[in-house]
Amino acid sequence: MILLSVSSSPIAAVFSVALLLIYLSEATLGAPCPINGLPIVRNISELPQDNYGRSGLSHMTVAGSVLHGMKEVEIWLQTFAPGSGTPIHRHSCEEVFVVLKGSGTLYLAETHGSFPGKPIEFPVFANSTIHIPINDAHQVKNTGHEDLQVLVIISRPPIKVFTYDDWFMPHTAARLKFPYYWDEQCLQESQKDEL
Ligand SMILES: *[C@@H]1O[C@H](CO)[C@@H](O)[C@H](O)[C@H]1NC(C)=O
């Protein structure tokens, strides 16, 4: 008994320290990336928002893949100050916007040549809903005078975005931004968890 406890205690000690370290790293690193599913009801007034270094933007992941383990859809609540908007971009997922407040313009390039080309302009307004066809380059901009607030639903999260400097940049030159701004912090962790 004594022999056993004497010989096993260094191993037990190392094991407990390792467990403690794992626990501490999960507790600290895990805090901004709560991949523990989603509570049934949440108050969105209390969810964190950030601009991710983009001026005029306020983004909140209401229900996310990387953040909350959603498999099929992801939902964002975004506010764009007057003059701000999304980059020109495309993605191979479905996307639907519901405009909650304000007004703006959707620019959509429906041409299927080697570059997006001059976009069609669609005015968008509170209570309008926007559907973006898969892979069409587009940009949503607040061209109004008050905040533009949109609820955004995408399929196949996490989103993989190709961005363009302008409407005449070849599709092949568009830059992949992955993980996207709000997935950057947590993506590595969620992938680690899946391994
Ligand atoms: C939701 O959160 C906001 C901000 O903290 C608070 O003012 C409001 O009372 C909350 N709503 C409910 C129903 O708890």
Ligand SMILES: *[C@@H]1O[C@H](CO)[C@@H](O)[C@H](O)[C@H]1NC(C)=O
């Ligand atoms: C949006 O629709 C709802 C429901 O029909 C209505 O109560 C609200 O006034 C509308 N808002 C705007 C800005 O049109």
